[in-house]
Every structure is written in C-alpha cells, then in structure tokens.
Amino acid sequence: MESLSKFKLALPLLFVAVLSACGNEEKAKEEEKYAIPVETTTVIQGDVSSFYSTTATLEAPLEANVVTRISGLIESINVEEGDRVTKGQLLAVIDAKRQRYDLARSQAEVEIIQQELNRLKKMSNKEFISADSMAKLEYNLQAAIAKRDLAALQVEESMVRSPIEGVVAKRFVKQGNMAKEFDDLFYVVNQDELYGIVHLPEIQLNSLRLGQDAQLFANKQTDNSIDAKVLRISPIVDPQSGTFKVTLSVPNQDAKLKAGMFTRVELRYDTHTNVITVPYNAVVNQDNQFALYVIDGENASRREVTLGYREADTVEVTAGIEPGEQIVIRGHQNLKDQSLVEVISELDVARAQQ
Template identity: 50%
Template sequence: MELKRLAPWACLLVLTACGQPPAAQDTPQTEDEPAVASIPVETQPVMQDSVSEYYHTTAVLEAPEAAEVVSRVTGIIGAIEVEEGDQVKAGQRLASIDARRYQLNLAKAQAELDVIEQELHRLNAIANKQLVSQETLAKLKYRREAALAERDLAQLQVHYSKITAPIDGIIAKRLVKNGNMATEYTPLFQVVQQHPLHGILHLPEQELSKVHPGQHAQLQLSGVDETIQAKILRIAPTVDPDTGTVKITLLVDNSAHRLKAGMFSRTRLRFDTHDNTLVLPRIAVIRQDLGHSVFVIHDGKASSRSVELGYSDGDRVEILSGLALGEQVVVRGHHQLRDDATVEVIESLQLAAKR
C-alpha cells in the first residue's frame, strides 16, 4: 500500500531531473589573458675609464703679496699718476708730494757741508807744518760727518716725496686725492699682486697623508664659466689645535687676470686616480640597507645585481666588483623594476615622454 502511494512522487522526481540543464563542467572556460606590459628603461654599457678620488672643500683666493703704500714725509699731494685697477711695476711713481721745502733743506745742508770740506782741506794742507793741532783737525772731521748725515737726510726726504710702488701688482685702492694733506704714515694706496694667486683651504688632519706639494686641484668660482686648475704649493708644518686642520696653499694661475683676490671658490682636491677601471653613471646605482645594486638587462629581462663601489668622480662611480665590461645596466627607469621584469630599452627622450 505504501509503495503505491510513493510511486507517483518518484516518477515526478525523475521527470524533473530529466528536464534540468547539464551540470557545469569542472574545467573553467578559457579566456584570452592580457599580455604583460614591458617597462621602458634606458641602459648604458659598463665602460672602462680613469676615476679619481677627490676631497671637496672651499677655498679663498688671496694675493701672495700685498702692500699698503704710506707717506714717509709730510706735505700736500701734488700729483696722482695712477688709478685703481692700473698695473704697476716696483719702483713706478704713483704720486708726488710738494717737495720744495725738502729741496731747500737739501740745498742748505749741501752748502754747510761744502764750507766744512773747504775748511778741512785747508787745514790738511798746513797740518804737516805743525800749525794746526790734531784736536782741532779731529773736531772738524766730526763736524764734516754730521754735515754729511744732514745732507743725506735732506736728500732722502726729497726722494720720499716721490711715492713709488714697493712691489709689482695692481692698484687695489686709492685712498687720497690730489691736493690732500699727507702726514707721515698716511695710507695712500693699496697694491696687490694678482698673478699668480694663492688659494687657501684647510684640510682635516686625518687626510694629511693623502696630499703632497704639486698635487692638482680644481676650482669653481661664481662668474667664471670654466674650471680653474691649481696645484698645492705648500703644506703648513703644524696642525691648528682649535680646528684640527692643516692650512694648504694652492698656486692658482691668473695669467688672464679674470680672478680677484678675495674670491670664494668650491674646490676639489684630487687625492688619487685609478686608471682603466670599470665605471658607471651614478644614477644607475640603487642604495640598499646592506650595500648597492644595479639592474642588468639580458634577453629583455631585468635582474638585480649587487655591486661594490670604489671612487666617486662627479656623476660617475667606480665598480670594483659585480659587473663585467660591456654589460648593459639600467640608468633610468630602474625604480619601477623587479627581478625578471620584462623591459623595453628606449632612448632617453622617449622615456621622458612616456613618463
């Protein structure tokens, strides 16, 4: 009886199952996968060149010789013969002081000397005749020496009335005007020597073993387009106890007279040079916690490579290990890379446009 009741429901279930759509397949439908985009990069081969180690500091240009010209006599400035910026030679006249009073003193001293010498000549002529005592003759000789000194002093004052340059150089300052009253030791001019110049820098004592006279340096100055070459002239024999530095004097060529004493320069002092070494642009190197790395391109793929750096020279660095000559290294676009990334090597202008 129970089987008769369940039979209609079993038939209904079978019919319902037969009308359903087929079950989903275990294997999903395949769709076209998007291609992996290539990352644009710019590369440069590892090259061989010379790289130097530099110490970067600052230096001030100084004149090796400078002199303040002062008046040695008192008087009115009668003529000024040079102006600021003029080149002068040692002994060249710069100005003159009214010397008429000194010339009169010279004439007077010369006249007194002439009288004494005439008297001395007369007494010497009769001394052999025992008509003049030796004491009188000795006193007259002393008077002649004093008169001679007075004449030389008057002559020196006339000479000092002509103001001359004590050294070769350039007139840095003119401190008086025509008609001014000058007294003894009144400053009149400043003369400085501008060729060559000295560059003064101070080097930490721990770097002292790396420098020696004749070593080369390069100077960059505001207003001067090109790099100025210099070399170490001398090294101070003592260390400043207050700063722990050593004074270094550079010899700076200024034959073109474009540099001026007092100029401030950025200076690179070359310590050492490695020739025929592997070099890369600095921008190719990625700083990491444990060192440095670069991305090397091979068969269109990027791979990270740890490198050991040596000397740094401007925008170039020395590679001591990790790379071989000629390997292509990413110099731009490496910050987007990872190991095994697909890359497209393009020119720098194209890379800039894509960015």
C-alpha cells in the same frame, strides 16, 4: 518561489564577476607585454680619483699698503683703482718744497766744510794746523754729508712709488689732500698667483703631500675647475679646532679669481687606473644596497654591485659587473628585476625632446 527569485538575482552578479575576472586577466596580460622605454650605455674602463671636498679662502701672496714717508700736500695722483702698475712706478707726488730747501742748505754746509779742509791741507806750513782741528773738521764733514743724504732721501720719498708689480686695488687719498707721515695712500695687490688657504681635519694629515693636485671651483653653479697644487703643509695641528693649515698654489693669469673669494676645493688623494666605471646616475640605492639594471635580451636584470671611488658623475664598480655589458642609465626608476624593456637610442631621445 523565493529560491527562484534568489537565483535570478545571483545570475547577473555571477556574470559581472566573470566579466570582471576576464577584464583583470586581459589587463594583466597587457601589463606583462608592456615594455618600459629605457636608455642604456656600455660599461667601460677608465680612471677614477678619490677627493676630499672642502672650502678655501683665496689670498694674495704679494700685496702692499703704500704709505707716505713725509708729510705734505698731495700734488698729483698718477694712477686709479684697477690700473696695473710695475715695481717702482710713480703713483703720486707730494709737495716737497721744504725738503728741497733743506737739501740745498745741507749741500751748502758740506761744500763749506770741504773747502775749509782743502784749504788747510794745501797749507805749506803744517805746524800752524792742529790735529784736533783737522779731526773736528773731518767729523763735521761726515755729519754734514749724512744730513745732506737724509734731506735727499726725503726729497726722493716725496715721489710715491709702487714697491711691487700688481694692480691698484684701493686709493685712499685725493689730489689736494694733506697727508701725514705713514698715512695709507694706495693698496696694491698682485693676483697673478693666489694662495688657497684650507684647514683640514687632523685625520687627513697623512694623506697629503707637497705638490699634490687639487681642483678649485669658484662658482657653485658651474663645473669649470681650476688646477691647483699643494704648496705648503703646516706641521702643527690647532688644538682648539683639531685642524691643520694647507696652502694651495692657484694660478690666476687670466684674473678670473680675486683675493678674498671663497671657493670649493677638491683635493685629489689617490687615482685608480683602468677600472670599471659607470655613470653615477645609473646606480640604484635602496637601503644602502647599490644595484644596476643590466640588459639581458629583452629584459633588465637587477644586479647588486660594489662601488669604489667616485669622481663627479662617474663611479668605480669593484664587483658585480663586467666591461662591455649594457646598463640602464635612464628609466630605471620604473624597473623591477626582469622587467620587459625597450631600448631607446640617444637619437630617439633627442627627437622626442624637439
């Protein structure tokens, strides 16, 4: 009787186990038949360059601190910050009444001495004229002319002019202020071309050459680059930092860059032409082993590859794949070797995103 009750209890359990096993088999079959949607692209050939990334500080090669040469009251200011000026353009005027009086007095002294010399030279009886007197007058005339020219220079220096072409970056004085000799009045900078100052480790010294291409990125949030070139390479290495100075020539005609900015720089060392290239986001990196998923019929095969140069979102493949093959660029995170896949076109992806 007891064995009969055990049999009745085991029979339902057996049915449950059988049904569970059948369910697992059906589920496994469904998983096997489920195709993973992926997006693919064709392996092509192209050019890829090698870069060294670092940062650079931008400097203006032409800049000038405009100072006073004479003391005086600022009568007028003709420019403001942000104004573009040409070389020799009038920036400000300093009161020069005292200097003009000195110029007039010096000019009068020159004329008096010249008249005296002319009078003596016209005398018919030269015996009454001593050679020492004539020489003294000649020396006095030269000294008076020098004094007059100095006074004229001070009058001219009351007209403050720009020594270079550029933009007024700073104005340090106001109209009506009293300016002392050598006080700063304006800071003028020319930013049509900028210098990018880069400090590279000593190991990179042999990889650089004059005229080498570089790319600058002023904004970390954008991929827009500015072409630059290596202008100067310092022949010495700083013993404290182990770096050497490199100066880049950066065109800036559109004035998008400003002196003092920090930028990201990529120096182009070498370029491999006509090599196999793939999107970098298609590469699977697992334990420093790189692989791509290649479309093989209805399946995706995992294939290990060897990488070369990387430039932005493109990477060179030196071994493991051939041009013309189809590789997975989206959806490969869910793949395994020989996974069943369904290739979705870019049009299907765009429609799904709408």
